[in-house]
Amino acid sequence: MPFDITVRHPLYEAFLPSWTLMRDAMDGEDAIKAGGKDKNPFKYLPMKSGILAMSDDVKRQAAYDAYKLRAEFPEIVAPTVRGATGIMLGKPTTIELPKALEPLKAKATQDGLTLDSLHRRAALELMTTGRYGLLPGVDSGGNPYLAGYVTESIVNWDATDQVTDYVVLDESGAVRDRATNQWSNEEAYLECFVENGVYKARRWIKTRAGWQTEDEIAAQDRRRRAISELPFVFLGANDLSASPDDVPLYGLAKLAVRVYRLDADYTFALHMTSEPTPVAIGFDDPAQAIKDGLAPTTIGASKLWVLPKGGDAKYLEFSGPGLDAQAKAIDAALSRAVMFSAQILTDNSRTAESGEAKKLRLSNEQATIKTVALNASAGLEKALKNVAVWMGANPNEVKVEPDTDFFDHDLTAQEITAIVQGWQQGAYSWRTAFDRLQKGGVIPDDRTADDEQELIAEDMEGRDAPPEELFDPVTGKPLDPTKLPLQIIKQAEEIRR
Structure with missing residues (x-):
């Protein structure tokens, strides 16, 4: 079997659905209704059985579109993620670098992100998907930089004796043809590996003729000594291992989708039952009566209804017990979601409780963002140490230390x-x-x-x-x-x- 650079790690495939849900929930209602990254219009809101039973394809699609249009997706995931990131980085992180790495503070990435901005991006990604990656590099001018990779781009990895020495990074994306000014999608992968004690990298690009590889490059430091270890750093919500971590706010995203589905059914029922339906009784052949203009088809003070002898007219009106149950289900799910967010974003330090109780509560509520803050800083520090080795500087002079006292507590x-x-x-x-x-x-x-x-x-x-x-x-x-x-x-x- 030929070598296939596009193969994904089994854990990647296992975690991809949760990452996709978080991305779609972060993008909000429009993305959810469009079917998210998969463009599956029924992914988050299945078609109701009553609509599915309609035989006319056009009418069935129109009914489903109206059903989806009335539904509201609660925008609670993105504010929670961004709020948690703001809390954990609300106070300055201490960053100390050797002199050779000082320029990274102003420009840490090739696209111009400062080191603080890169740190914030890493923290945001950890709160969103629970995973991020950093790869040190040196540009053609000899200047160091860090390249960041979202979890969906880290498609494959492996280890020898529990030390990661292989990683494949998806670098596919839109590229512009400078001659024609046209944009097209290029499929490309960066393969990083350690071979015979030397770190190497090569780029794979898909062309019309198939996959082509560029010459592999062996990394060297300033003294032209080979880099012996894979410098890629995995950042996780719980640790810095290569295996993906649980997504911190996955439960919140699932609750948001649950509320969305409940709201769709509720608003559909409201639409179908909110107005009384007039009924006229007494016509032997109702269809013919309507065709002949004998049966009333409109209501209002200016419209006179004339019914046959013995006929009757009344309203059919829904009393609403089922709607009350749906409304309560929505409120319950939404309350759980709000509580989920509030436990991470708020500090109820003004409540009357003992010192130990308060300490335990705050410890539990801040555990997620504290762990993420520590791992984001530890991962950035490890990546910067790898840069220091590459540049011939002292890695022990690198220090990235976050302030984990997230909330201000005014003393009495x-x-x-x-x-x-x-x-x-x-x-x-x-x-x-x-x-x-x-x-x-x-x-x-x-x-x-x-x-x-x-x-x-x-x-x-x-x-x-x-x-x-x-x-x-x-x-x-x-x-x-x-x-x-x-x-x-x-x-x-x-x-x-």
């Missing part, structure tokens, strides 16, 4: 007092107390511990007695100069409240 007066008292009693350093006070919103984010000490010294310099603003606001007595830091903070908190 009691918490502030406890922090300062702990410092005064020697339980921890002033810098530790400063950091906690800064995270608690007492001290501005852009102020350092040394700046704060200088400001305190300036306040105290040349003062023989406490100034008027340092008198106790309740008793009017001067504050104890030996406990000024504590008292200043307590008074500031009183004023703020």
Whole structure:
């Protein structure tokens, strides 16, 4: 059997449906109604049995189109994904690089993304599909860069002794013919592998004559030494292994589709039953009566109904118990979806609960985005270390550290007092107390511990007695100069409240 570059890993095939659903849900209602990436119009909204039973193909399609048109897909997946990404990267990530890699901060990819933007893209992909890839490279000018690959582009991989040494990347896409200015789709793959202890890569391109391969390239560092390991880095929602991870918000996407289907049935029923249907009784041959213009076909104050002797007229009206059940089912599914999102995006720190209970709740609710934030940073750090090796720099000088304190927690007066008292009693350093006070919103984010000490010294310099603003606001007595830091903070908190 000849070698086939297009073969996909079995796990790729297993996870592809969940990735596709997430992509379609992220794209929103129009994509869902169009059948998503597969362009299958019945994928997310099957045809109702009553519509399917219609014998006329044209009328059946028109009825289904109207059925789908009235349905509403809840736009909850994309805001949750983007909101979670915003939370995890809301505070700056610490990125330290050796001098040779500093230019990457301004331009990390060949298409001009900054390192921060690439980091954000990786985090967004992990929240969406649970997987992303980074491949270091060096351009023709000798400048390093990182290439990012979405999970659908990482089609095959393998390992020797549990060390990944083979990966195939789908680089197919639209290309422009510079001579004709016409666009066409090019099918291409990049094969990366380690052979005899040397990392190599070759590109496969499909032409009319079949698959053609470019010359394989063996990677070397600045000292012309061979790169011995595969530099491709897999980023996952749970770890940095090659195997795909579970999609973090797959459950939310399935709930959104469930609500969409329930809403389709509900709005269809509303349409069919929302208006009473007039009925005229008493014609021996109703069809002939309508044809002869004897049976009424319209209603209104200007239309007189004349019925035969013994005839009757009434309305058929749906009472609605079934609709109530459908509405409750929609509300229940939507509530579950909203709760799913809220647990990730909100911090209910104002509720009255014990410290341990609050710590456990916040830990559970932030587990997903914290794990993703750590893996996005760890993966970027690993890729940058590989770049450093390639460029002959010290990989140990690379550091990517996220701030995983995602939510601001303003300290209460009691918490502030406890922090300062702990410092005064020697339980921890002033810098530790400063950091906690800064995270608690007492001290501005852009102020350092040394700046704060200088400001305190300036306040105290040349003062023989406490100034008027340092008198106790309740008793009017001067504050104890030996406990000024504590008292200043307590008074500031009183004023703020």
